[in-house]
Amino acid sequence: MPHTYQYPRAALTVDCVVFGLDEGELKLLLIQRGLEPFQGRWALPGGFVRVEETLDEAARRELAEEAGLRNVFLEQLYTFGAVDRDPRERVVSVAYYALVKLSDHRAKAATDAAEARWFPISDVPRLAFDHRNILRTALARLQGKVRYQPIGFELLPAKFTLSQLQHLYEVILGAELDKRNFRKKVLSFELLVPLKETQMIGRHRPAQLFRFDPDRYEKLKKRGFNFEL
Amino acid sequence: MPHTYQYPRAALTVDCVVFGLDEGELKLLLIQRGLEPFQGRWALPGGFVRVEETLDEAARRELAEEAGLRNVFLEQLYTFGAVDRDPRERVVSVAYYALVKLSDHRAKAATDAAEARWFPISDVPRLAFDHRNILRTALARLQGKVRYQPIGFELLPAKFTLSQLQHLYEVILGAELDKRNFRKKVLSFELLVPLKETQMIGRHRPAQLFRFDPDRYEKLKKRGFNFEL
């Protein structure tokens, strides 16, 4: 069923940079390509945008189809339009980045897509198309955004310790943080609710568990509050 | 000369939110539409992306064709992909925002396009398509970005006074700033070069003229410097 237009049109795709945190390490979800071009090469999950779906919908559909991911944090990143970024024809790609609570999704992702794998951010293989460039853009965005918006919680399990949170920030920002100053600051926002539970792993003192309070964040935001690590 | 594809494709456009500063007021450049849909309605300058040009090139071409603008500050903003944003068919638009030194361009713009006009940001008419929404996004971006990147200078003439600069920030941020603190801070960056000239307008003390030093900014940026008003 062909479709005809007066002028040539670019194909439109979405590509998703999916970040996860695994054992304190920042990881990236990649799909191994089954078809040419770049057959066998690792690539960002993504695909063509259908005419009856929005861009966000397309990104979420591809995440579900290719990686079994649902209900993740997703935000538009940038649109890549270099003329020769796809060797076949003109393809413009709207890139997204997603933050995944790996604790929730690990099991599923493993089953849904055999060709999907998590790679440490420090050890990403050669990528198809201009995906390396998209990844670089996403990392820069993540580093910028994590400072003034509480999106880091999207990478942690619902219940987490302050040490886990600090470690997350250290990994993303690539810098060591002072433990006392970090805890003081992050608690001062009153966005973290201490739970009655503690986490006991390893032979040492158990750690207090917290959860992030998104409702409270929304309220504070309306009052002109500014999260800033 | 028709072009045929296996699946239906969205049309791809660029739209530009063009800001200028005129007599201390923030203004927006709009084009009056000659064709349906929204004939006669004001709209952001923009148009279809050609298959042989990048998105940035398309945006610059449209700015030149529709408004006679060249060599302006231009940055990608966001890509708008609601399914029904164009009543004719599926159209995805990559939005840009541009900052124009109105002092340079006013004369040209007036001649090149009779149907182009500058509107005060506080008094924008009804707009075609979802352009009001694009404008809102652009304003939010401008307000955010102006704080930590020296893009404000793109709106001022090459030579400007500190009062003009302060007024610009006050207009964009919608807040009054303390004169002494502002001057102290902005001069502390050492990004402004005092000129040997002064500006004499009105019956009062003439003001020192400065220019922005982009080279110095690039150097400082590499050293991890952070512009932040």
Place this chain on the structure above:
DNA sequence: TTGACATAGTGTTTTAATAACACTATCTAT
């Protein structure tokens, strides 16, 4: 020529935020 007017230009103090820094607490496993 003088004075009214309008904007340019200039420092200090107070307050708040950030940065630097080291020890005690509590659990497990041997």
Place this chain on the structure above:
DNA sequence: ATAGATAGTGTTATTAAAACACTATGTCAA
């Protein structure tokens, strides 16, 4: 009982931000 490992806790010094008022220098009109 203790060694080992991470959790948890305050104070001081330093730096940045905010608050604040007067003098300087030009034009223009009387």
